Structures are given as structure tokens and as C-alpha cells.
Amino acid sequence: MRYVQLRAFHNVAIHGGFSRAAEALFLTQPAISDQVRKLEEEYDVLLFNRNKKQVTLTHSGQQLLEITRRMFDVEQQALDLLSESRALRAGKLRIVADAAHHLLHILAAFRRTYPTVQISINSGNTETVITSLHAYEADIGVLGEIPQAGDFEVLKLNSTPIIAFASRDYLQADHAIMTLDELSKHPLVMRERGSKTRQKLESMAEQCGVKLTPLIEAEGREAVREIVAARGGVGFVSSAEFGQDSRLVRIEIDGPEMLMDEALICLRDRSNGKLVRAFFDVARKLTEAVSGL
Structure with missing residues (x-):
């Protein structure tokens, strides 16, 4: 051989x-x-x-x-290792994220320090992130849970509750509060199975004796957002990912809080790679700065 x-x-x-x-x-x-x-x-x-x-x-x-x-x-x-300076000048970092929103401030800071490093970002749900990392198709992942497996290096970015949202035209309001039972009576737009947001939502609904049946299933957060914005019904997202969209109305869920822990992860045996380590260092400093406020 x-x-x-x-x-x-x-x-x-x-x-x-x-x-x-x-x-x-x-x-x-x-x-x-x-x-x-x-x-x-x-x-x-x-x-x-x-x-x-x-x-x-x-x-x-x-x-x-x-x-x-x-x-x-x-x-x-x-x-x-043998060409560290070159790796941090001309390397390429591959990221797969369930929501790029959580990375925006980290990307901006990383780019200021390493302006010539190429970065590619692909989207996917929790299962896609884990699979891509194990298959060495991505260097870093961002997902809505803290992995239990010991083969990952993990940095928690934030923790925010799941909320519902609807088109402003559909709901005719600026803000609303509903129980899961009340939400279940609306046409629901939900992400594909494999989405951690959907898993947590359905688990809590089952505990409350409520059945959430999606009228529309869509792959990806942006697809759900656009369908809801077109008066397609009610969608769900973590509070941190709701953002600013004048077409949409935020709906607080009246009931037990459902938190989404967004985390930055990589395979432990790849955590010493120059670009991966540099990205984690930038993310860690920003996270510590925010938590220390």
C-alpha cells in the first residue's frame, strides 16, 4: 500500500x-x-x-x-502547524449552521483579524450539522443544542426561548400572547423533522396534552419565515432568530419556557487546527464579553 x-x-x-x-x-x-x-x-x-x-x-x-x-x-x-502564518492568511474555513444569525458578530470580528481567510457557510438542521462534522465536510458547526457526545468541543453562545410568529396582516396586531392550545387552532407552518426547535416544541406540547399538526412543512428557517410572511399561518423560532421584520408579529408562548441553547461546536480531534482554534478564540472572547456585562 x-x-x-x-x-x-x-x-x-x-x-x-x-x-x-x-x-x-x-x-x-x-x-x-x-x-x-x-x-x-x-x-x-x-x-x-x-x-x-x-x-x-x-x-x-x-x-x-x-x-x-x-x-x-x-x-x-x-x-x-508547519506553516501557521500561511494558514491564517490564506486558509479556508467551512461552517455549517442551523442559523447564521448567531454567527454575524463573530464573523465580523474574525474577518477584522483574519481578513484573507476564505469562509463558506452552509445551512442545515441539527442532524445535518452533526453529520457534516463527522464526515469532515465542515470544520465548525452551529446548532440549537449542547451535544452530549464527548467527541465534540463545545462553546455555548446563548440561550433564548422559543416563540411563535405570524404575518401582521394575518394576526392584525403588533404583539400577542397565546397558549400552545390556542396556537394549535391556527394553521401551523413548521420545519422539517430533524429540526431541534420542532422537537422541543412537540415534546412540550405533548406534555401539555396538546397536539400540534403542521398544515405546511418547510425545509429551513427562511422558508418558514417567507411562508408565514405570505399569510401562510403561524411559525416557530427561537427569540434570538426572530430578528427585525416589519411583516411579522411576535407571539409569546404562555406556558413552560422552552429554551434553545445555541452552541458552536467542532470535532474534538480537530479543535487544534489553526483556523478552527482561531475562530473559537474570537467567539469565546465575544461570548465572555457579553456575559460579563
Whole structure:
């Protein structure tokens, strides 16, 4: 087994094909194919299902990819250690967040200190955040709960209650207070299953003997917001994510408080990466400054 063979396999797997892997490694496609073929022949194992339209991983290939993700991530960490100043000047940080709203002040401060670092932000619910981090598809996650698993480094950002909201035209009010039972009688617009906000809301409703049945299910917080703004019904969100939108009316929930703990997380074995550590340091200073007020 040679390094070049594992590198070829890894890039075919993450890029989804031999041609794309060749482009990423600045090699020819036959060279990549030959390295993967030799790896398979040496260990008498099939790593890819090949057909004319696509290349997919076999079960053995999926298991090997889990190992090579860690292997090449450690290699990148070693490179970062040996070239720290370059990593903080020209690196790239991948973030997946259930709500980018919680990151705005952190991003602004981070950009002032590290203006040339590239940042990509993707959205997703709690399940997506956890999956992306475990798959090494993201460096940092933001989600509405404190993970119980010990493989995460966690920094709590804030804790705010869940509220309801509706279109100003729909509710004909500037502010309202309703019980869960009263809210259940309205057309409800709720996020997809897997959303931590929805899980906490439904759990509390069940404890109160109330059934919340969504009339509309939408993927993502922004989709819910736009549907509600178009008089689609009543939606739910954490207070910190409600923001300022003149189209919408805030509805306080009269009942037991349901708090959403928003947290910044990363895999513990990646917490010493230069960019990850720098981002956490900035976030920690800002969080401590706010809590100390």
C-alpha cells in the first residue's frame, strides 16, 4: 500500500469520479485509475462500483474513506502547524449552521483579524450539522443544542426561548400572547423533522396534552419565515432568530419556557487546527464579553 494509491482513492471518493480526482491532483485520469486499480488488486478488494454514468463506493470503499478522511485531515493539521502564518492568511474555513444569525458578530470580528481567510457557510438542521462534522465536510458547526457526545468541543453562545410568529396582516396586531392550545387552532407552518426547535416544541406540547399538526412543512428557517410572511399561518423560532421584520408579529408562548441553547461546536480531534482554534478564540472572547456585562 502506497501513499499515492490512498491519495488517489481518497480524491476519487470525495470528488465523485476519476476525472475530477485527476483535475484536483493535477494528474491524468489513466494515472489515477491505475493507482486505484493497483490498490484493489494488491488487497483483492473492490472499492468502487463503476459504470458509464457514475462511480459509487462499495461497502469496503466507504469504510476506507472514513479512515482516509482522518488520515488526510491529520496531514492538513501537520501542514498548518508547519506553516501557521500561511494558514491564517490564506486558509479556508467551512461552517455549517442551523442559523447564521448567531454567527454575524463573530464573523465580523474574525474577518477584522483574519481578513484573507476564505469562509463558506452552509445551512442545515441539527442532524445535518452533526453529520457534516463527522464526515469532515465542515470544520465548525452551529446548532440549537449542547451535544452530549464527548467527541465534540463545545462553546455555548446563548440561550433564548422559543416563540411563535405570524404575518401582521394575518394576526392584525403588533404583539400577542397565546397558549400552545390556542396556537394549535391556527394553521401551523413548521420545519422539517430533524429540526431541534420542532422537537422541543412537540415534546412540550405533548406534555401539555396538546397536539400540534403542521398544515405546511418547510425545509429551513427562511422558508418558514417567507411562508408565514405570505399569510401562510403561524411559525416557530427561537427569540434570538426572530430578528427585525416589519411583516411579522411576535407571539409569546404562555406556558413552560422552552429554551434553545445555541452552541458552536467542532470535532474534538480537530479543535487544534489553526483556523478552527482561531475562530473559537474570537467567539469565546465575544461570548465572555457579553456575559460579563
